[in-house]
Amino acid sequence: MITTSPPARALEPRVHWHRPLIALSAAMVAVVLVSAIGLLVDDRLINGSPAWSKPLKFGISFALFGATLAWMLTLSRRARRTGWWAGTVVAVISIAEMALVLTQVVRGKTSHFNTETEFDDTLFNLMGQMILILWIATFVVSVVVSLQRQQEPATTWAIRFGLGLSLIGMLLAFFMTDATPEQRAELNANRPVTAIGAHSVGVPDGGPSMPVTGWSTTGGDLRIPHFVGIHALQALPLLSLLLVALAAKHPLLAKASTRLHLTLIATAGYTATIALLTWQALRGQALLHPDTTTLTAAGTLIAVLAIATTAVLSRSARSGRPAPPTC
Template sequence: MSTWTSWHRPLLAFAASMAVLTVVSAVGLAVDDRVVAGAPVWFKPFKFSVSFVAYALSLAWMLSLLPRFRRAGWWGGTVVAVTSAIEMILITGQAARGRRSHFNNETPFDKAVFDTMAVTVVVLWAATLLIAALLFRAKLADRASAWAMRCGAVLALTGAALGFVMAQPTPEQRTQMERGTADVVGAHGVGVTDGGPSMPLTGWETTGGDLRIAHFVGLHALQVLPFALFLLVTLAPRFTRLADERVRLRLVLVACGTYAAVFALVTWQALRGQALIHPDGATLGAAAAIVAAAAAGTWAALRTTPSASPPVGVSDSAHDGNELVA
């Protein structure tokens, strides 16, 4: 197991800068009452900086575990750190100006800012794809850890790709572009205009679909799935079943499949113009099916016969603990 001193340093430095920006943005939220596109002007820098702290730390840790291709991984992580920093500088700069950063086509300068962000996001996505490819090629000793990271990286890439969908102009905006009057190009809302009634804290739309929900769910698979494995390892000394590496691997695969299904569900819901908090019968039925499949998969994984001896790192006393399934 790696220590934090072996983690990717440029990503650690970027995460530290985002932690500082989180505090600065929080102060901005408290003292600056300006509103842009229906949200406090410092809300986007705050939200993005918190997200980037988690994202950068996750990648920094994963890169430290690569047994091979470490140089390629270092360059990939460095590109992620640099392009992410550029994006955050632009987002924060627009917030300080009281202007929207995303989809802004109002002035040549605003358009140049968003076009630059679009380029940095493409480069960032490509660098993350490289890291995901390295994780798939790496032969890590613990298969559960390997698959938690691999699935997390793939889902994060898929979630990030929704940003490209949001950047596409709506039919109404296409008409405005033809007339040369489009101040905004792109949207996260589906079936509603951006900036309408929204949920507290997240700012997600409450009257229509919102692709930012799926974007968020996909990106943070990079933290959720490894954390799920961490919980399994933490509980292993107390529960015999979890002391078996094969059981942990199967539970991780169930978690990956369940998370992917939830991501697909919220994406489908948003594309149908449906708010997260107002699901219809089809959405509820799909959610129930996901829960049932997850429960069945978990039960099947826990029914696996434990191996005769505990894996390395789990004490023999684990076999004296309670079993999750009789």
């Protein structure tokens, strides 16, 4: 009697997407739509920005965050229960955080750094505590996902470094919670203050800003490295997947070690960029108005990355074309 084995695909475990994180992304898409309508019909300004701009930006960021973590958890085969619970905490806390942001928008109040009333102060402190829980839960998800090696080494390390840099980007928000020199002077004089902390450095929040992002054009803005750091979660894995997709048509990328080295160079460049943007912001310097020192540092970084990339591709060209990638 002749028996046949089932196809290999049938033997693979079913991939279960993390439903709470997918629900988070779906809820944030709804928030984005509501916020977009709010921008059209509500002309209120909160601290110099359109009232619905913050939930719009937060909604987009949280939607990407939830979808990315949900995808990454499908790649994990170890500690899956731990990853599921940590991902669920991420989803619940993220939705609760957005609920507080929306509450303040409806009230016409700023949600961050607001100490104007006891209620505002309580909400801001609660948001800070929830962000800490969110960071810890994201860290646990990162550990679970990082335990798994992917078939493509570049993707394995892109995911690991993307998660790590995203966690660092989240921590950069704590720079914003420190009182500004002006706020500290008021506190030392026992005078009431309506805010403790700020996005901007060297200038008050609510001044001239870039369209869409709202980043300051007259001083430093810590939201910039915060944003860039958090979205390493998407940028680095996408780069590695792009390199794999291009490898079949471009002989220089056909070797797995070449793709890995290019990913590591990009990671180093991304890390240095976060550091450079943080340094620039802390010096009270607007993104679009860098001084000579900042331009020199940026130029040096670009030159180093270009030399390293050229060296990797040159070595790949000399070594010849291996078999195309399997993933």
